[in-house]
Amino acid sequence: MTGPGRNGRRSDRAGAARVLLAAAAILALPLAAPASAQGESGAKGAPIKLQLNRLEATGEACRTYLLVDNGRGPALKSLKVDLFAFDTEGVAQKRVAVELGPLAEKKTSVKIFDFAGIACPKIGRVLLNDVLACEGGEASREGCLERTETESKASVPFDR
Template identity: 70%
Template sequence: MVQEFEGTVNGQFRRRAGQVAAAGCLLASVLAGPAVAQDAKPAAAGPTMRLELNRLEPAGENCRTYLLVDNGKGSALKSLKVDLFAFDTEGVAQKRLAVELGPVQERKTVVRLFDFPGIACPKIGRVLLNDVLACEGGEASRESCLERIDTSSKTGTEFAR
């Protein structure tokens, strides 16, 4: 707190008291800066697993799907079961499929093949990762696995989360 003084001599004290107070505030903010920075929470980690719709090809009346599972940054999973929806080119849901992608080794990329039955590949306009049904291994949970996954596509078909 800065006190005001009267008189010419006291006017000098008033200015000095204000300068001392300002310097004290500056010093306090400099000293508090590192403490505040240390208490700040770290930024949330981004996705650590990438699922890429890599290829679609006809397999009779089915659409064979090549799904790349890139676990280059994550821990091993005994099971990773996902719920997928195939939408037609008009955006209407056509097929729902539960696919087991595990086991998935730590720091490993693999390709998993599965078929969307009874739907031709050109009829698939989008694939949706609707949910994670199972995620087992380490400290993984179904919810944390879904947050870890990033989707992409090398095909003309969108793959979204």
């Protein structure tokens, strides 16, 4: 006999158990994916925020105050950036390489440097041209450039 007897119930239970296991595995996939994606983006996705905070005339130079916000990222031994100052007509005037590191983990700091030979009123825009060096943990130059965000509180834009 092959009807709904004793053997039929066992196969129904086994089939139901297989369906429940498959459903549990499928339901667990979306829960596991965000956790791993979050782990991957933790170090890579934590932004490094650079804010052009203030420009101040000092002799023949323009003193620049740059707020460096590493509030969500890992410590970096070095973060060296390549910056260009453009005049009010949009013509590149001065280039400077600035070491912003070391950056402590989850810390904000202010770095001060000068654009020598250009007066502040002549600066129309500052450009983050590139990240020249980025060292610490698993950091790479390309990864740091990708993570870097710019903004300005000064009288001129700060672009990436």
